[in-house]
Amino acid sequence: MRDGDSQMEGLPPKCPNCGSAMEPGSVAAESLVGGAKWHKARSTLALGGEKIGDYTTGGMVWFDGYRCVKCRILLMRY
Ligand SMILES: [Zn+2]
DSSP: OOTTOOOOTTSOOBOTTTOOBOEEEEEEEEOSSSOEEEOSSOOSSOOSOEEEEOOOTTSEEEEEEEEETTTTEEEEEO
């Protein structure tokens, strides 16, 4: 993900739950090995999964998107 690329084009920034305007931003997650993965269900060791984000310098994974502070919902692009 490019630095400073915090906007998602073409997606309406409305909360899918309450319809309020969502706040643009980025989620930063620490990830020293392997990046971020999508799992359809949680498991104890989190083995497998589909890679959805590479770690960058400093061991961080970044996802750009929006959040609804009221509903605590994240809408992110990966
Ligand atoms: Zn909401």
